[in-house]
Amino acid sequence: MNVLDFEKLIRSERTAKHYMLTRCSMVAGFRCPSCSGDRLYEVENGKRRRCPGCGHTFNPFAGRYLNNVKLSANEWLWVVKLFELETSATVIASETGISYPTALKAIDTIRSAIAEPRGSNGGAPCGCQETDRRGRLGALNGNGAPGEAEPIADNTILYHLSLGNDCLILTERSPEYGCLVCRDRRIDVVDHGKGFPRLRVYCSAKGFWPFAKERFVKYHGIPLDKLPDYLEEMSFRWLNRGTPLFDLILERLCHYAPAGTFRKRPRAKQLAH
Ligand SMILES: [Zn+2]
Numbered sequence: 001m002n003v004l005d006f007e008k009l010i011r012s013e014r015t016a017k018h019y020m021l022t023r024c025s026m027v028a029g030f031r032c033p034s035c036s037g038d039r040l041y042e043v044e045n046g047k048r049r050r051c052p053g054c055g056h057t058f059n060p061f062a063g064r065y066l067n068n069v070k071l072s073a074n075e076w077l078w079v080v081k082l083f084e085l086e087t088s089a090t091v092i093a094s095e096t097g098i099s100y101p102t103a104l105k106a107i108d109t110i111r112s113a114i115a116e117p118r119g120s121n122g123g124a125p126c127g128c129q130e131t132d133r134r135g136r137l138g139a140l141n142g143n144g145a146p147g148e149a150e151p152i153a154d155n156t157i158l159y160h161l162s163l164g165n166d167c168l169i170l171t172e173r174s175p176e177y178g179c180l181v182c183r184d185r186r187i188d189v190v191d192h193g194k195g196f197p198r199l200r201v202y203c204s205a206k207g208f209w210p211f212a213k214e215r216f217v218k219y220h221g222i223p224l225d226k227l228p229d230y231l232e233e234m235s236f237r238w239l240n241r242g243t244p245l246f247d248l249i250l251e252r253l254c255h256y257a258p259a260g261t262f263r264k265r266p267r268a269k270q271l272a273h
Contacts, residue, residue: 001246006081016073020254021060023247027254033062065113065253068262069106071098079106080253084245086215108226112261113252115232137169138181149181158199161231163238168209168231169202176200208238 001009009019024030031038032051040049043057050057061067066076075096082092093103137157138149158170160182167182179188180202190209191201195217203209212234216222222230240248 001244006077006246010074010077013072013074016077020066020073020076020250023250024061024064024066024254027251028064028256030060031063032056033058063256065109065255065257065261068109068257069102071102071106076106076253077250079103080110080246080249083107083110084249088218108229109262110249110253111226111229111233113255113257114236114249115229116252116255116258116261139177140179140181140186142178146181146184146186152177152180159228159231161235163208163235166204166208167202168235170227171200171202173198173200177202208235211238211241 008015010016029038030040030049032040032049032054034056035051035054037051037053039053040051042048043050047059048057049060059067069076071079075098078096079092079098082095087095089100089103089107092098092107093100096103098106137152137160138146139152140146140149156171156175158172159168160170161168162183165183165185167185167187169180169182169187171177173193179186181187182202187202187204189200190203190205191199191213193200195213201209212231215234215237216230219230236248237245
């Protein structure tokens, strides 16, 4: 969506909300967060919905990712637009007038929404599901064939993401492997942990990793527990490069969030670089 079309959406709070409600109904029908009933009617001039089954009255975005942050429809659309343009939380806060913590929370919510649908099976990220389907990752010494790979312990893999025919694997710096085998392909170390001191990155030398790394270095450190969401965001941007992302991001936010998605996570070690 270009800025001229975007301008029409944010003409008023009413037009912005209408657009969001339309997108939400396309993604998943409205239902009562208390009893899941879907026979609802509007109250308070359409601001809320009521379920005749249990009498519950609720915000129409209840249960969806969008409802994790208290923003007006106009503010949400601006945040999505600025996130699409890879703007920082500081700039989003100053351009929209929302507080910095709220901007940060909105961005974290977008990242969770982008990461979740691909890993909806038990919360495992996409790459891990691929690992299970295609067999374990292996380590290879010297110039051996992929079939000669030795199994490696699961707990040495920090993160594994499948990207088309490529794989991205992050391990701690030790133990170190010369190369890994993923989906019957050899993948070599592309980052020896100079830029990201605690990590060793295995991936193709061209393509995704340079794209992601160029963006990661702007953050001056990423909390380790949030790294999977950052990687999923980068893989989303990479796989959809050349495509306008605004509606794709909004669609993810319109999904219902699995229970427990927004429980507070303990602060984790920072992944400095
Ligand atoms: Zn109900």
